[in-house]
Amino acid sequence: MKEKLEAILQAARQAAEQAPDEKQIEEIRVKYLGKKGELTALLKQMGSLSPEERPKMGQLVNDAKARVEAVINARKERLKSAAVELKLKAETLDITLPEKRVNVGGLHPLSIVTNDLIDIFQSMGFDVLDGPEVETDYYNFECLNVPADHPARDMQDTFYLADKILLRTQTSAAQIRTMETRKPPIRIICPGRVFRADEVDATHSPVFHQLEGLVVDKGVTMCDLMGVLEQFAHEIYGEDVKVRFRPSFFPFTEPSVEVDVSCTECGGKGCRVCKGEGWIEILGAGMVHPNVLRSCGIDPDVYTGFAFGIGIDRITTTRYKISDIRLLFENDKRFLEQF
């Protein structure tokens, strides 16, 4: 019987190892291990053995069953993984084929820049406010130290809607509204849309965007103004840019300065972008005029402040090297999709 067992074991192992697919493996399992299988048949023949031999033989047959089982399972695993491999190979893709498009939208470049600016100033503790686009003469001019016959009004071509009602020419109007409602310390910015009667061309638009900043507190100086603007310039134009003040005139600040940054294109050596000057004018700023503080009920002997006005469109066109401001308002999808 032992010899018979060995022979069956040998045959089963061989058959399992050569089985080409899972179906045949299953047949082999039935042939040797099934209810009518050969090893099962051996167990049934044990009745002819002596009582001493029976447990020994039983043990041997069960061992053989386990071994055949293991061989069959191993073969089954191998066949399975080979099939998977084959399937995966057949499924190989041409990864250079076009993707399924995810249609992501996007913000207008002016909004992107505005958000960047808001972020910079918010992190420095500036609150972000809004003001009306239609303003009164009082807030847009008079309170900003620009009386009716003042030649500074000629600096700005104003769209009028009615007597003393106009489209704001500057976000500076927000300064006054803020100082009327808040008490120092004040630290605000007001980004928004402004309007001037400029004929449309590559660098002029009757609708454009500014960001006004205002700080009023005890002991605020031009050094604080420089500090804030340096921080802004470094974040917008790069850590290496230098900032300089140049005297200028705005009716609502005194002293007033134009603020230049060293040319981002040539680093200050002089090039076409900075017209050989090495500097690019980026904004106007100054210390809030005592008359302006006074007309808002803030005592200029106690408080000082500074204000600045940043041209958002200018930063946008400079950042993305947009040669014509009209592109910003034309809204060609192929333009918008680049941002």
Add this chain to the structure above:
Amino acid sequence: MKVSLNHLKRYVDIPVSVEELCEKMPLAGFEIESVERQGAGISRVVAAKILKVKPHEDSDHLQVCLMDVGESEPVQIVTGAQNIAEGDFVPAALNDSYLPDGTHIVSGKLRGVESHGMLCSGEELGLTEADYEGAGVHGILILKGEPKPGTDIKEVLGFDDTVIDFSITSNRPDAGCFLGIAKEISVVLGTEFHAPEISYKTVGGDIGDYIGVSVENADLCPRYMGRMVKNLRIKESPEWMKKAIIAGGMRPINNIVDITNFVMLETGQPMHAFNYNDLADKKIIVRNAREGEKIVTLDGNEFNLTTDMLVIADGERPSCLAGIMGGKESEIEDDTTDLFLECAKFRRDNVRHTAHALGIHTESCARFEKGVDIKNVEYAMERALSLIYELDAGDIIDGAADVRGELPEDRVITTTTGKVLELVGVDVPKDTMVSILNKLGLKTELDGDKMTVRVPSLRDDVEGSADLAEEIMRIYGYSHIKGKPMRGDVIRGKKLPEREKSDKIKALLTASGLREIATYSFISPAAADVLNLAEDDPRRNMIRIINPLGDEYSALRTQLLWSMLSVISTNVSRKVEAGRFFEISKRFFAELPLKAQPAEIPTLSLGIFGKDEDFFALKGIIEALMKLCGAHTEYKRSSEPYLHPGRQAAVYANNTLAGTFGEVHPAVADKFGIDMRVYVAEIKLDVLYAINKRKLVYKPLPKFPAVERDFALICDIDTPVGDLERAISAGAGRMLEKIELFDIYTGSQIPEGKKSVAFSVWLRSSEATLSEEQIETLCARIIEKLEKAGGTLRK
């Protein structure tokens, strides 16, 4: 303000290069608009003597000249000009020379004869008759005198000047003249300033015997000065004066007119010269124009005057528009013998209004509009008389008419050095502060920390310590300011809640594939008609701009739709096949005529087009938007005239109308040249901003299984699916998890006028697994509600 550098050197020492000057002045507040170097672009053009002229053998108009150009050998040059003779001195452009227009001259052959350069005309050197006598003639420029051959032509022509255009800010009219800018340069460079010397002799007589001067409106004319000059000797002005006037952008005419213009350029104070003999009744009356009066000005134009305009009249009629332009009647001409010279201050707003009303712009009114100094009036008059005497232009009669009130006292500012410096935060030494102010003509005394500054009327702009701080810093140098980081309580700034919400809305929309656009806030008033708005539609009441850039930009928008459709139109016309756009901007509403600031309604506009888009794609965006804002949404049929009547809806957020949307009416799309279906929406963001979104609290995930039941219904074809959904919802109550529409069908097996609608409904309890019995009860209730809503279960 343009000024000749050579002329400036008469008033101030400028020991630095033009480049250095142009680098320093902007840092003191005077930007440089432009720098023109005379003779720029001319090289290797020299004075040359014509030694010999002979005709060209092959040409009847060319001549061959042998030229002495200062080299060892004479040079042969062929010319076409006929106005030359042997012995003439002329400009010769040598081989490899350049002319101002960029022309490069090289040796060559003209009809077979070698020519090593070109003889030049005045025009070719960029000259006019005003620059050099004979420069305007047709032909070669014949040089005066006998310049040494070989001398650079720029030297021969006196082309050593540079004209600098300084930008003068509107607070500094005092600096907008030769003397003013020269003073500034002297302070910036730390060099001497030399005021022109004033001295003249009079010939006796008394002005009172010649003319009576009266001012009827002293408010508009705070000071009026007049002088008489007899026996005029009208001739050309000297070269130096002509050059200064040309550099200043004006044209020399004759010595008298030139003196008035030169004094204006030099002192900033305009003057006017009247032909004395043309003044009726020998009277000068400064008064308002009378009803119906007219004037013909120097340029020959006739103007109808109104009574708010100030004129200088003689006994009969207006003879000059005060501060703007003289009358033709009393113009100085070559044969004028006697002169009445005016120097005055007119109120700037009146000059401005009159000039604007009549559409005249002159050098004179530009200066009056900026404001002239009442004390400078007298100085300018003295300077003019001094020049008349110096140039021997006439005999000055004794006595001056000077009609004015009290002259204002100099402003005195009392402050402390600390107060001045507190604005700048830089420790400027006290004596430096005092010295800078004094150099600028602001007489300053220091007593400990106390500063007393006497401000001359010329520097009316200096009002207090802030102005003093600016004056000191622009000379001391802003480079001394070192930036300090922002200080104060450490806080992050806050945004307004509206901006917080609009930021979130923008994030949702961009994530949904929409691109933000930016369009003008003003549009054409015709937009209302284009959109077929009804006669009584409030969106027709657009606020108009009084002075628009054009009709197409003349109305503040009451809807954003027109702009959106214009943008889509532009894109479609450029073959962009699909797109999703949004804009957040303001709409303006007010009662007209406008009396107060209008309501500014923050509004969202949406526009989508392309083959994958439809009404429900737009509805999907709106639904997501409403959900973001925490709104309970309802849709109702709407009737916007610009939308497809059957494909539009109004959306309600928490029972408030939030906006309308739908497919654009094909007739409207057609007006925009759009030949495809376009879907637009306009949403009132103020409604969405006003919703108080409930604080988000996590909801536990379900513990018990859901059951799905399908309901196939037959209903009338026009029964809204929304009604059926509401019925299901009512029937299932709080056990309802979700409803999904999975089929709508009309056609075979469905009776005419009916449709089949099928839903999957998920029911779930959060407390236990639903029993068969419970499910049956719920389904029965749903069916009952559905039947009430017009839907019967399909068998």
